[in-house]
Amino acid sequence: KGAEKLAVIERFTIENETLCLWITSEGTLRPHNTLLQIKNALSKELGKVHHIGVRGISIMNYTISFDLPRPPRKKVSIPFADVMIQDTQATMVLSDVSEEFLRGNYIDRMMNRVREKVENQYYEGKAEFWKLIWKSEEKQPVWNKDPTAEMERLGWLKQGPTKGKWFYRPQAAAVLKTMETIAIQEVLKPLGFQEVIESHIKPFDIWLKTGHMEGMPYEFYYVAEPRTRDAADWERFIDLTKITKEVPGEELQKNLSVPTAGLCYAQCPMIYWSFKGKTIAETSLPVLVYDKTAISARYESGGRHGIERVDEFHRIEPVYIGTREQLLTLRDKMLERYKHVFNDIFDLEWQMAWVTPWYMQQAGKIGDESTQDTGTIDFEAYMPYRGTRKDSEWLEFQNLSILGDKYITAFNIKAQKSELWSGCSGIGLQRWTTAFLAQKGLDPTHWPERFREYLKDIPEGIQFL
Secondary structure, eight states: OOGGGOEEEEEEEEETTEEEEEEEESSSSOHHHHHHHHHHHHHHHHHHHHSOOOOOOEEEEEEEEEEOSSOOSSOOOBTTBEEEEETTEEEEEEEEEEHHHHHTTHHHHHHHHHHHHHHHHHHTTOOOOOEEEEEOOOOOOSOOSOHHHHHHHHTSEEEOSSTTOEEEOHHHHHHHHHHHHHIIIIIIHHHTOEEEOOOSEEEHHHHHHHTHHHHOGGGOOEEOOBSOOOGGGGHHHHHHHHHHSSOOHHHHHHTBOOOOEEEOSOSHHHHHHHTTTOEEOGGGOSEEEEEOSSOEEOOOGGGOBTTTBOSEEOEEEEEEEEOHHHHHHHHHHHHHHHHIIIIIISOOOEEEEEOOOHHHHHTTOOOOTTTOOSEEEEEEEOOGGGOOTTTSOOEEEEEEEEOTTHHHHHTTOEESSSOOEEEEOOEEHHHHHHHHHHHHOSOGGGSOHHHHTTOOSOOOOOOOO
16 A cells, blocks of 8 residues: 555564464554554455464564654663653653553654653753743732731631641631632622532543643642442551541552542633533524532642642633634633723733743744734732842733644534634632732721722631630
């Protein structure tokens, strides 16, 4: 079928019931695919003539050489193969490969993974692409204190009971719920978004489709089901707990299944899952939905700070599905609604920037603000307690993304006629709260009048002796 698909059987031997083949290829037809084709052909021919078949196949040694776009900066290793790289020439050597392995299409994924690892070595340490596209006027902050520390001192918050989590007492809860109300009433409802309710628990197959499972497995909180609900199987665990008044970790592990799911990392994957394999009527486009019930969990480790960078947080996730033109129009409308909230209601000092990764720029996937289609816009607020505007880190407190057909393709979502795109714009209530309080303080008399229409006074809370 042409030189590009040529594979050659260099030699073969037959020993008793074993046929040994030496196959080479320099084209798109891989030797292992050739071997599978030979097996099928032999099985058909031998079965028809001699009523026998091919019992199975295995590969004693498989060497694959392929080019890399540039040489690696350090050693590269992957599972299932030894990898040697000389300049831009990579060689993978596999041994004792099973037929199941061949049919799983692992080989090409392994080659892609080697290329990906080499490319990532050049991205490590590189700053994310960042381009300022809009900035508010400077505002005079009413104070320069860390709002989380002050709320904790005043008893509005209590840290814990585990790492990266907070208990929000009535005062702090009132502010967070006000942020939720404003987001829904001032941004989502005017644009026609409808609420959905999803599960907190996400199965791995959803994260495999979205890429989260391979992208950030070290940030998930995993969910393990009991191996059994039979009380007799838990008797020793119960005995140890009653006697020691501690949780026996090793005994617990014996009674848990291997995790197959995790707590919500972001709400959008399950929303896409809900449309999996569906054809959306043209009259329903654009689809505009949001979830505000699933609580997000992300393992931050040493990156925790205040209520704005935590392991557990509350947010609203708007997801939109429609044509390219519909989503670009929607983005403009959402930007105007966000500007209305942050300028007219919060009276914030803030800015917007493209933050599409810099390597997408190199690939020609980013332009100026008038031509940008896919990508992410970050909204960043000045945090007076961190220092000067110029030298301090501003807080990313909102974003808005158009993701093209990435998740549309992953979940096989279609329309009657149109080509579909999608996007999301996570609204983090803790981030909104921190940005607002960092500039406006905890005294409601200093808050903008438009905000006080939603929350005039802070609840008295609970007094402790």
